[in-house]
Amino acid sequence: MWRTRSLVAFASLSMLACGAAEGEPARAEHAHHAGGGDHHHGAADHGGHGHDHSSPAALRPLMRxxxxxxxxxxxxxxxxxxxxxxxxxxxxxxxxxxxxxxxxDPQQFGPRFAEIDQQLHGAAAEMAAVAEAGDLEAARARYGDLHAACVACHAQAPTAQRVDLSAIAGR
Incomplete structure (x- = not known):
């Protein structure tokens, strides 16, 4: 029962976090990226196709x-x-x-973005290693580090403070 309620709450929060209005399905931020393979490196405006991957709004698809x-x-x-x-x-x-x-410039995403980003991805790599070794309890113990990084980053970024992270909180 808890798992079903948890999944329904997660799906609802995911839709809201993805910018979908109630009852509206989530959609890709940039439709021409939806098929994958359009990975850009270099200048922010990417040859004039109309959006800037260096802006805080560019993080939305990644955060979702x-x-x-x-x-x-x-x-x-x-x-x-x-x-x-x-x-x-x-x-x-x-x-x-x-x-x-x-x-x-990572400062535009919050004063500690780069530091917390490294913590998150490092903790995830450590968790992957212990899980790949078959140690479920050690992996579970490390989940809190990942969630704490999410919470810390959202707390220091004004545009991210309103995002509800309770659906991914550990037990």
Whole structure:
């Protein structure tokens, strides 16, 4: 029963976090990126296709993706699926590798963005390693580090303070 309510709450919060109005399905921030493979590196305006990957708004798709991955990771940990947890933790660890946000001034995302970003991805890599080794309890113990990084970053970024992170809180 708790798991069903938790999943319904997570889905609802995910839709709201993704910018969807009530009853409106979540949609891609930039439709031409939806198929993947359009990874940019370099100048902020990317040859004039109309948006800036170095702005705080450019983090929205990445944050939505991380929020979803955290929910999937939490579910895997709760259900005891250590291999699935390892997969989700590894995905969080490398989540920014194909995004074009790290070339920008991290101060615009909050005064501690770069520091907390490293903590999050480092903790996710550590969790992935212990989960890949089959240690579910150690992986569960590290989930709090990931969630704490999310909370810390959102607390220091004015545009992110209103985001409800309770759906990904650990137990």
């Amino acid at each position: 993706d991380l929020f979803a991955k955290m929910g999937e990771l939490r579910g895997a940990l709760e259900s005891g699926e250590v291999n699935e947890a390892a997969t989700h933790a590894r995905a969080i660890a490398v989540a920014c590798d194909d995004q074009d946000v790290h070339h920008a």
